[in-house]
Amino acid sequence: SATVHIAVASNFSNTIKSLITPFEKQSGNSVIASYGSSGQLYAQIRNGAPYEVFLSADQLRPNLLIQDGYADSSNGFIYAQGQIVLWSPNKTNHLNKQTLISERRDGLLAIANPKHAPYGSAAIQILKQLNVYQAWKKRLITGQNIAQTQQFIASKNVSFGFICYSQVAALPPDEQGAYWLVPTHYYKPLLQQLVILKKGQHNPAALRFIKFLKSPQAQAIILRHGYLPGPMPP
Amino acid sequence: MSTETPEQVKQMEICLQLERQNFHLNAHFHAPMKGVTALFGPSGSGKTTLLRCIAGLEKQTRGHLKIGADYWQDDSLCLPPHRRPVGYVFQKSNLFQHLTVLQNLRYGQKRTAKTQRKIYLNETIALLELENILKCHPDQLSGGQQQRVAIARALLTTPQLLLMDEPLASLDQASKLDIIPYLERLHQELSIPVIYVSHSPDEVTRLADHLVLMDQGSVTAEGEINHILTRNDLPLAHLEEACAVISGKVVKHDSHYHLTYLSIPGGTVAVSYRGFPISDTVRVRILARDVSLALSPGENSSITNVLAVTVISIQTMADPAKSLITLQLGSEQILASITRRSVHKLAISVGTALYAHIKSIALMH
Amino acid sequence: MSTETPEQVKQMEICLQLERQNFHLNAHFHAPMKGVTALFGPSGSGKTTLLRCIAGLEKQTRGHLKIGADYWQDDSLCLPPHRRPVGYVFQKSNLFQHLTVLQNLRYGQKRTAKTQRKIYLNETIALLELENILKCHPDQLSGGQQQRVAIARALLTTPQLLLMDEPLASLDQASKLDIIPYLERLHQELSIPVIYVSHSPDEVTRLADHLVLMDQGSVTAEGEINHILTRNDLPLAHLEEACAVISGKVVKHDSHYHLTYLSIPGGTVAVSYRGFPISDTVRVRILARDVSLALSPGENSSITNVLAVTVISIQTMADPAKSLITLQLGSEQILASITRRSVHKLAISVGTALYAHIKSIALMH
Amino acid sequence: MLQTIAEIDLQPVWLSLKLATFTTIFILAAAIPLAWWLHQEGNRSVKGAIGAIATLPLILPPSVLGFYLLLLLGPNGPIGQLNERFDLGSLAFTFEGLMLASFIYSFPFALQPIQNAFQTMSKGQMEAAATLRASPIDRFFTVALPLARPGLLSGATLAFAHTIGEFGVILMIGGNIPGETRVLSIAIYDHVESMEYTQAHILSAGMLIFSFLVLFILNSFHQRRGKYYL
Amino acid sequence: MLQTIAEIDLQPVWLSLKLATFTTIFILAAAIPLAWWLHQEGNRSVKGAIGAIATLPLILPPSVLGFYLLLLLGPNGPIGQLNERFDLGSLAFTFEGLMLASFIYSFPFALQPIQNAFQTMSKGQMEAAATLRASPIDRFFTVALPLARPGLLSGATLAFAHTIGEFGVILMIGGNIPGETRVLSIAIYDHVESMEYTQAHILSAGMLIFSFLVLFILNSFHQRRGKYYL
Numbered sequence A: 001s002a003t004v005h006i007a008v009a010s011n012f013s014n015t016i017k018s019l020i021t022p023f024e025k026q027s028g029n030s031v032i033a034s035y036g037s038s039g040q041l042y043a044q045i046r047n048g049a050p051y052e053v054f055l056s057a058d059q060l061r062p063n064l065l066i067q068d069g070y071a072d073s074s075n076g077f078i079y080a081q082g083q084i085v086l087w088s089p090n091k092t093n094h095l096n097k098q099t100l101i102s103e104r105r106d107g108l109l110a111i112a113n114p115k116h117a118p119y120g121s122a123a124i125q126i127l128k129q130l131n132v133y134q135a136w137k138k139r140l141i142t143g144q145n146i147a148q149t150q151q152f153i154a155s156k157n158v159s160f161g162f163i164c165y166s167q168v169a170a171l172p173p174d175e176q177g178a179y180w181l182v183p184t185h186y187y188k189p190l191l192q193q194l195v196i197l198k199k200g201q202h203n204p205a206a207l208r209f210i211k212f213l214k215s216p217q218a219q220a221i222i223l224r225h226g227y228l229p230g231p232m233p234p
Numbered sequence B, C: 001m002s003t004e005t006p007e008q009v010k011q012m013e014i015c016l017q018l019e020r021q022n023f024h025l026n027a028h029f030h031a032p033m034k035g036v037t038a039l040f041g042p043s044g045s046g047k048t049t050l051l052r053c054i055a056g057l058e059k060q061t062r063g064h065l066k067i068g069a070d071y072w073q074d075d076s077l078c079l080p081p082h083r084r085p086v087g088y089v090f091q092k093s094n095l096f097q098h099l100t101v102l103q104n105l106r107y108g109q110k111r112t113a114k115t116q117r118k119i120y121l122n123e124t125i126a127l128l129e130l131e132n133i134l135k136c137h138p139d140q141l142s143g144g145q146q147q148r149v150a151i152a153r154a155l156l157t158t159p160q161l162l163l164m165d166e167p168l169a170s171l172d173q174a175s176k177l178d179i180i181p182y183l184e185r186l187h188q189e190l191s192i193p194v195i196y197v198s199h200s201p202d203e204v205t206r207l208a209d210h211l212v213l214m215d216q217g218s219v220t221a222e223g224e225i226n227h228i229l230t231r232n233d234l235p236l237a238h239l240e241e242a243c244a245v246i247s248g249k250v251v252k253h254d255s256h257y258h259l260t261y262l263s264i265p266g267g268t269v270a271v272s273y274r275g276f277p278i279s280d281t282v283r284v285r286i287l288a289r290d291v292s293l294a295l296s297p298g299e300n301s302s303i304t305n306v307l308a309v310t311v312i313s314i315q316t317m318a319d320p321a322k323s324l325i326t327l328q329l330g331s332e333q334i335l336a337s338i339t340r341r342s343v344h345k346l347a348i349s350v351g352t353a354l355y356a357h358i359k360s361i362a363l364m365h
Numbered sequence D, E: 001m002l003q004t005i006a007e008i009d010l011q012p013v014w015l016s017l018k019l020a021t022f023t024t025i026f027i028l029a030a031a032i033p034l035a036w037w038l039h040q041e042g043n044r045s046v047k048g049a050i051g052a053i054a055t056l057p058l059i060l061p062p063s064v065l066g067f068y069l070l071l072l073l074g075p076n077g078p079i080g081q082l083n084e085r086f087d088l089g090s091l092a093f094t095f096e097g098l099m100l101a102s103f104i105y106s107f108p109f110a111l112q113p114i115q116n117a118f119q120t121m122s123k124g125q126m127e128a129a130a131t132l133r134a135s136p137i138d139r140f141f142t143v144a145l146p147l148a149r150p151g152l153l154s155g156a157t158l159a160f161a162h163t164i165g166e167f168g169v170i171l172m173i174g175g176n177i178p179g180e181t182r183v184l185s186i187a188i189y190d191h192v193e194s195m196e197y198t199q200a201h202i203l204s205a206g207m208l209i210f211s212f213l214v215l216f217i218l219n220s221f222h223q224r225r226g227k228y229y230l
């Protein structure tokens, strides 16, 4: 049976695992998934990685790949839209925007690296929107990616921080703690785009896989994992 | 507190055991707290091991060890090596590779209280001819140079007991002849007792006052040197270098011929001049091979020293051509080794009175 | 191709230079390709360095080196050490720490072609008394044991040239007396020439046929042993162990007294029995201190060997009480050391005819 | 919990062991001769430079090193181009590529202890071997190597352990491909990233226990009295 | 390009040097006594176990190690609780925390060569020092340490270089705070991730050149004839 090799941004790894199982069952194809940060996967693709589909955490890198001819321009689409939450594992905490405004001056706030992690730059946008960026600037703890940021908070080294809603959704209910799902107008939408790479262009399994991702069944799974479905391409 | 007789304080009591895989050391003897005690025995008999136990370098050592009035080891106590005031000249020089010769010499000296230092750097350097190599590192030295540095280094701690493991083995004759009198002076002037391992009978008889024979880890005989040297049941009397060491008194100097006359039990002998005061007590060594026997005192011979002796015993030696004759000389005994043919020719038997013509007598100290 | 006289083939030509920081070796001499050539000189005079150059261990060595018919080094060629068929007994034993004694012994033997092996493992082990320590590692051995293993290891390659750097220094007398005849046999039966460094005049005179004196890196004298030993302008004649080594012929055995009679230039002497065939040529050593001089042949004395001699020269020795007398004995020269007083008493001067009473003569080989 | 254990994919474990074993072998095969050569007399500055270069990979952050290796090995890089010309196939994203990367990254850890071992070795025994007819190569194997054993053991331990633990380089050059380049360290990392902590804990604990045992045994070897008896 | 160079933030460079220097000092201060203790006679298995434990941090992927350290240091972890009780403040995301992490991770690289150095040291010189009145501590400093110099140099080199290059642990425990925990390796990594390749190249090249020079000098020391003259 046909196989498709996909490269997935690590923040989507839990979700993709829930997607692969039904897909493999339905299509009889198999999926090999490699995880990594979008930046790392991007560099690998440019240097000959054997990936056929790239599920990035942003739009920038897929577009660069298309631009430079590493990916097919026709099949890319936004497979999910991330939601950012302000999260604390402590249930009794009450988190909302007031928390950020009135928090005592010595607390720490964890965010992902704004330079290259989309959730990091979204967090900065939120802080700026709330006019508290200057106040927090010196007390930001940056994780290399969203997973690290979550670990900072989960280990209670930082009391709260901005992570991806899907990470909270993946926790068992009694560990979900308190969170504030930030309204989407505080930040530019976190659109996660996928592209079919040159290597996968002629692989029917690849096409079948992205078709599956567009299916209502897949969209429901994505939604359940804390992502909003992306705006559907025509 | 136990009351000690002065006799006991002047002794070292060594009673040490050590178990090794294939070797069992069991050394038990007393030795005087002055002069040189020589350890003598075949290769592998445990001489080095014993020195190491005395220095405290073998942790497994059992037994007790009392040096003069001080216990170094007994059932309840075991001084660590750096608290034992020994100077140890190792069989392998064990110089510090990362230090120059001078730094090696200073290492122990610096760790000795100024007030206790009685052996001085410059003097020692001069005597052991180290002037030109002070800045060298040990790996740039010849074998003999290394050994001389090791001797100097041990001495410069002004030890209360000197342990020397074949210290002169790779030195040339001239260096030996320079160093031996220095060692003699050391243990006389500073009364530092020495335990000395050597395979050279010549060195042993020159230096030692007390002899300890070892074999297979045990002490087979020990005692005052002449006693051990002349016992014909012990191996020393059967060596080519068999000799006797006896005491004498300086009676006269002859500056013209550079001779010193000594009165020894049984007569007067002449030896090469040494500036000892008249009536000083000194020791002379008489090698068995230097003694020839004659029925008459003889004349017209270059042999200066002729003494009347009586035969005490006659033994064949390892070399069947030779006989070892033990002779009574006054109150002392000396040895002569002559051919069996001569024994016959001169009809020598126990009790015969003869003249010992002694070709050469070495004065020691 | 150069035509070589057999004379040249029977020689080793050594002409080697080495520059070190504070030391300049410049050794130039010829030595016979049989027997033992002894290197003799004070500590630091370059003996070890010279052996190392001969073995090819000093890369900076200049000069040329021809052993018998083979060039080992000249302007264009320099054999690496493993191609030089030497056996080297180092001053420090340099045993392989990671191997047992037996494995150490086998190391060189395995690397010698079977057809070339003429020295055998079991025999060597027995002779050097290594049976009980074959399974030990070197760090479990006493100093003397290590040295014996090193000797055995070097011998087992059946070398064509044996380099020995104080091989017997830390051995007891008994071991020495076992090993020396074995070494003598080796260089006789297998005609392996030996270059031998020793500080012991006794060892040197026992073993050597040829003597090379070194000082400060240079050869100060060299030649046939008796020539060098008896030259009174050289240091050897002034040592306490000064001696002469002369050749003799076996003329008679006396089995009753265990004596062997030798005819030497100037007379007949008796020595301890050794089983040499009649009319074999052998060598005897006569120590200067064993020679006494008399105006008459003497009687009634235990001294067996009395020879007529003539005085060639009289010198004072380092010890001003003593004179060194060089004596003509037939065609050879021997030395006597006697007191100056006796020189006077017997009115000895150059040309005086005297009787040398020789207390002891050692037969060598 | 038991179920989680049963579900854990053990392939990365074998892959890691295989990778570390091969890498260690290759590293030793290269580090020993290099250390020996560096130890011999010769042009000090050339040797100093080469020694320094061999240590350099230590200094770069692993993922950056991985990035540069990717550039080198990728189809546009010089090595990639060479491979292409001779039709050898790319090294990036293959097990062989991982070996190369681990080799480069773990090499200095082996080189240093081995170099030390040669340096502190007494010259005398090598000289003795030479006079006993052993050629340079012979005495290298029969004297120098056995005497350098503690250093070799240390070098191998460090290289092996470091390869097992390495991760940044491997992630970059290997691409986290199951069965091919997803080694244990990456698998654990993935579990942590996906918040599958139980699996991460189990794998980590298993790895630590196993490694502890191996190191313990090695250490006992190492310290055994008479350091020379293997 | 020149402008890019001018814009590069050099603070991470100093921070890395500072981190590596302090870490190396602390590591040496701990590894030397530990290696010495391991070298002494005594209970072999206890020592084997402790030696193995000290080497274990090598085996874990750095970011996983970092994760566990984070758990340890967090307010629920044992170290965090201790800190809280004594009101010392948290170690996570501080320079001190980085030092602790680097210490743990780089420690084995220093320990092994130092242990080797002690092991191959001849006992004779220590014994000679003892008979020359030097107490155990005195002879440790005046004989054992100088003789172990090549091993110390190697250990320090490896620990220093590895701390400079370390990254996974530091990322995890440091939180990338400019001026406090944002060290060079993280800065370079950030540039790579953000596709600012020019900056990454420049920083990497600068780092390599500097490190090369340092290692070259160290190596020359190391190899100098007469290895004992500092």
Ligand SMILES: Nc1ncnc2c1ncn2[C@@H]1O[C@H](COP(=O)(O)OP(=O)(O)OP(=O)(O)O)[C@@H](O)[C@H]1O
Pocket: B139, B140, B141, B142, B143, B144, B145, B170, C020, C021, C022, C023, C041, C042, C043, C044, C045, C046, C047, C048, C049, C050, C091
């Ligand atoms: N490795 C070295 N580096 C520099 N100089 C050295 C080295 N080895 C020896 N020397 C020097 O070379 C000279 C000759 O040394 P060598 O070992 O040849 O003397 P030797 O005649 O064998 O002395 P000994 O009888 O004491 O062994 C000495 O002055 C010594 O200091």
Ligand SMILES: Nc1ncnc2c1ncn2[C@@H]1O[C@H](COP(=O)(O)OP(=O)(O)OP(=O)(O)O)[C@@H](O)[C@H]1O
Pocket: B020, B021, B022, B023, B041, B042, B043, B044, B045, B046, B047, B048, B049, B050, B091, C139, C140, C141, C142, C143, C144, C145, C170
């Ligand atoms: N480190 C060791 N481990 C085990 N056995 C040893 C060790 N050192 C020496 N031995 C053994 O102990 C015995 C005594 O050795 P020791 O060194 O005391 O002899 P020695 O009398 O000094 O001999 P030599 O005159 O040859 O130096 C020997 O049989 C030797 O093999």
Ligand SMILES: [Mg+2]
Pocket: B047, B048, B049, B091, B165, C142, C143, C144
């Ligand atoms: Mg000994």
Ligand SMILES: [Mg+2]
Pocket: B142, B143, B144, C047, C048, C049, C091, C165
């Ligand atoms: Mg020498």
